[in-house]
Amino acid sequence: MTAARGRTRAGYGLRPVLPGPDTVPTTVLIGASPFNKVYSPARLREHVTWSVSQGLRVHVLFAGVEAAYRLIDAGDSPRRAVRRAVRATHEMRDACRTALAEAGDEDPDAYLHVWTKLEEHARYRELRDLATAAYRDRPEFRTAVHDELVGALRTSLNREPTLAELENSAPYILAEVPLFVDAPAILGTDSVMFLYHREPPIFLALHQGIVPGLAPSPGMGLGVLTLPAAPATAAGTAPAGTGRDALPDILDWPVRPGPHGTAPPVFARLRASSRAHRLRMPSGDLFWIFVRREDIVRVTTDRRFSRNLTGRDVPRFGPAEDFQSLPGALFNTDAPRHTRIRRVLDPCFGPAQAEEARGWLTALAGDLLERMADGPNPADLVASYAVPLALRAACRAQGIPGELQERHLDGLRARGGLTTGPAGTNALPLTVGLARDCLDAADPAASHPAAVLARARADGTLTDEEAVGTMAHLIVTGTGPVVGPVPVMALTLLRHPRELDLLRREPGRWPAAVDELLRHHHNGPMSLPRLATENVQVGDVLVRAGEAVLTPYLAALREPDHCERAAEFDIRREPDALNLTFGAGPHSCPGASFARVYLQVALRGLFDRMPRLGLACRPEDLPWNDPEDLFTRPRKLPVTW
Template identity: 30%
Template sequence: MTDLPVIPFDRSDPLDVPAAYRELRHKERIARVRTRAGDEVWLVSGYEDARALFADGRMGRSHPKPEEAARISGSALLGGPQGDFETEKADHERMRKLFVRSFSARRMKALSEHVGGLVDGLLDELTTRTPPVDLHKEFSFPLPVYVICELLGVPFDDRDYFSEVSTRMGSMDEAVGMAAREEMGRYMARLIDAKRHDPGEDVLSDLVDVVDDDGTIAQLAGGLLFAGHETTVNRIDYGVLLLLHFPEQLAMLKADPGLAPAAVEEILRMGSPGLHGIPRYAREDVEIAGVTIKAGEAVVLTTNAANRDETAFDHPDLFDLHRSQDNPHLGFGHGAHFCVGASLARVELTAVFERLFQRLPDLRLAVPFEELPMNEGRLTGGLKELPVSWSTAPR
């Protein structure tokens, strides 16, 4: 077939999810589409179907013949299969036990107050500046970097280096992304080795006795460093944009900063910096929604579209601080692969949105929305800059 729809669909507004996902879902709950890499895959954009396949043990990230597997994109991180087909489940369980311990409730609770102090400090500095100011550079970026450095035990002085490597890791050019991923793995392996002689209360110190010969754990730690700041930076930026776009909801948050956790959940549900989707490969035939996904075939779970599914969320394109949480969003995935860093992201985002508009209640964009510069050709998408201004005296 040469007339298959090509994903990801184009959009004109970075706050929207293309209507083409919803239109196609109305025709076919699970549809055959083509990726921009040129391969045919199954597109899953409905909430219940995505949730079911996230939790289905017959779906995985590996493929028995990875060189023959359909590719989603050129991304070295999410463009195609990863892992060993024979040992994927055991490997995942081992790694998850290791990293879940590192993101324990105790550690996150201890971190919460400290993150609030970091937010206050950045806002203190921000309010000494004369607007307009690039909020992305001065606030959205440094906060997650501070936090992930402290949590992992990465030297903050290395931030420019690993940020540059992270940028290359997120490239949609596979060769560029793979080289950067390997470089990040080597960097993390060196840091883990250094922790043998100078351990601390951090994740890398937790890994000292479990580093493997093939560098897998160091590479996973590098992935945590990438995800731990890249995705949260985007969520802060997009949270600001969404709240400015829905002023009545913003007014409620200003009046009651206790609504910050609810705002965070809506930001995680609606914020869509990138539209790449999450790949899965069927380990055996899977029947769902009237179609058979055959063993070895690729599926793209589009969580951003699923989080706007009108059968799961009333008025899904509206930002609503009082939205029912009966259907939790899929921003962190679901099931066995639920993001281990979810609690960390919530701690950071809650601290931000409890404080940002209290300190800068008149915060606004300093350029027209349409002129905001976007990142192109990167897995995580997002903004290059977020110029903002304010006119009232900050509190």
């Protein structure tokens, strides 16, 4: 280490403590403390970014399973405490990995260290054994360890910790001691300055020689990272229109979901913004995006906003043709044409028809669950259950004959997001061809949509374009949107065991639970676009004729002014008088009743048949689909039972 230089920028600074105030490090080790807001993922990323900008070689230290001990003392069960500790470490590590990668490190993980992994290092094991023995045999060292712990435990317990609680949490400090003593040997460098947001008393006690053999090595230093004040705004929200994190007037697609398939964080920032924003799509077209519930209801119920985007000169999501360009389809028409098509289909999708389907849906789900139970364990819930159940249910409900079901699967594989590229472009003719063949093969006496549309085409109520286009849209919306909710909702229930236990005790709550799951996730962050047919004032925005708008229902369902504790998952929540889960206005989803029954059957059947169902990996390790896809879901959901 060499002579000091000034190290302050934008409120950050580094104050050397040991060996002395004139010390300047070349390598630092940031001690990242979980459940401390100073080391939230966002702030930790800033710490690393600033340190790298000062020319420092940055390592970061994360707690191992020992972090769970404090949570257990605070009342968490061991299983829950471990899960929370693992999750906190994973999120902090991701933030640091991103910061190091952005700084040009090709292998960021080489500089990110978890106590558990350090057990592989002989010097770490040696020093940890010495610390453990000193805690057992030296009262003065035991007192120093307790002094280090008492503040954090007092905060988490909201009272003075007992001696037993201090002793239970002592391994947290003992696991860190080796890095206070000889981080250079453990990390393989000449010198290291340990950085923390305050001076740890235990480090100072070791420096004073409280335990022979645990004095810091000559290359070991201590520094305090002085931090800028946290913004005085709601958690996760930046001041609207100010600062380097202010939202630009034009955002770029895609809108990325939040953790575990929840609402995109940008929705909260858009809602807090003092001005309107637009979203630039891959086509280059700009769409107004409205996230306030009042604005969303206004747009979706105002007939001056059209769902007919089939023209060649209208704004489009992607450069290729997609299902928004399919003429005559129910979802791409307006009144009176839309009213006429909807009147033909409505008898297929009422509450009574949905209840009639409950029996055969239960049988389909039961068959798939038995096969899954007899197969490999762990298994992928998406491939073993969610996809085949959605396909079988769609074929049965819509009237797709058995000989055409393989083509339906091919179309499902080809369909992607709204910004479809070559695969999605290929899906359009595939699905239209399948729709036409379904109508041609329909049993004239049947009551499913294919038969109803075929009869309406035959008697002239609907044109060929309307019947085929609507059947094609039913094929798309009756399968793809139904695959995702099962694994996403199963994941949410597994992540909320108290809610799941309540459902097991009171199965009559399943309908309310499904409604809350739909509110919590919807089935994706984005809605179908609408086109202004004349100038319309929406809130503070004048939407001009020919401009496109987006009204994500998930944003409306999460609006805090209309939903108390909107970000929380609570199956006891009172139902909303205006439920926007399935839309509002003339284009609300015709299959809402069927979708609710389907999800009730699929989820209840899953947890009844497999009461010990659990995740086979950490939720943070799940692979999710491309954010450009319209429907959010994990690509795989490994489970065990």
